[in-house]
Amino acid sequence: MRTGRPTSELVTTDEEIAALRRWARRPKSAQALALRSKIVLACAEGKSNTEVAATLQITKQTVGKWRARFVEKRLDGLVDEPRSGTPRKISDEDVERVLTLTLESTPRDATHWSTRSLAAKSGLSRSTVGRIWRAFALQPHRSETFKLSKDPLFVEKVRDVAGIYLNPPERALVLCVDEKSQIQALDRTQPLLPLRPGQVERRTHDYTRHGTTSLFAALDVKTGKVIGECHRRHRSIEFRKFLDTIDAAVPADLDVHLIMDNYGTHKTEMIRRWLAKRPRFHVHFTPTSASWLNMVERWFAALTEKQIRRGVHRSVQQLEAAITQYLKITNEAPKPFLWTKSADEILASVARYCQRTSESAH
Secondary structure: OOOOOOOOOOOOOHHHHHHHHHHHOOOOOOHHHHHHHHHHHHHHOOOOHHHHHHHHOOOHHHHHHHHHHHHHHHHHHHOOOOOOOOOOOOOHHHHHHHHHHHHHOOOOOOOOOOHHHHHHHHOOOHHHHHHHHHHOOOOOOOOOOOOOOOOOOHHHHHHHHHHHHHOOOOOEEEEEEEEEEEEEEEEEOOOOEOOEOOEOOEOOOOEEEEEEEEEEEEEEOOOOOEEEEEEOOOOHHHHHHHHHHHHHHOOOOOEEEEEEOOOHHHOOHHHHHHHHOOOOEEEEEOOOOOHHHOOHHHHHHHHHHHHHOOOOOOOHHHHHHHHHHHHHHHHHOOOOOOOOOOHHHHHHHHHHHHHHHHHHOO
């Protein structure tokens, strides 16, 4: 004896049948929807609730629920309805109050808010304050520095350097040149405590200084290779020696475009005479206080991060050997940095920054 009604009348269109079969074939995702589709398809064949339940190994109540839901709402009835969830406890006024306090005031005893101090002030919990800050990307505990160039030829120099990066001249080599001066050979006063499970590497905060060296480097913008050498002093004499090294390394049939800053050793009479005697060399100066335009600075940052900051060097010779080894490794598999910003984009960004700075001062 059958229990329940046949449901051949439930499926009334070919589109519904196609949709149910497509949903029922899902191997991994939306398994709940796949099961509901199989229930309705089985019912559409005239089977009773009991027969469908036995075939699919589910309860008769489940079959009856989704049969009725399909009759009432058709395909939409098989899809989960959005759930209301826990009622919201934090009002828009609370959020606005936290944002206003964060952005427009400071606590009496500090320069910036913490979750504890703002929670005490606002009457909300620390976790609530933290969630609001994260939602609006606010980090009162962080602070960064900036410096705006005062170079009167800032715009012209930015267009010159950015133009060289984006449209390098033909039959020429573009080199970003600079010095990393006064690199210290440092040794800690106590042996390092090495990395191990559950403990980061640890070192003493004090150190023994064994002297300094200066690295002169020229980054090939196109290939990522670096010409570099160390000198114990940082004068125009050493810079001229480095220019001689560049001159010898670059094929004679190529022009050389040097991008460098306005440091005094780059503009002495000796250097001017050296450049005047070699017309294939063309100099492009970055604006004052705008070393970020010189791509070799990014390579210096990688050198510091990977080799110098956590290195232990008991002599200048050890330090120079480590730098030379890093140069060798760099040139074995060079990877050029990719410049993407045009001069117009850079100048527009600086203009927006100046505008915000000007507005915050009033």
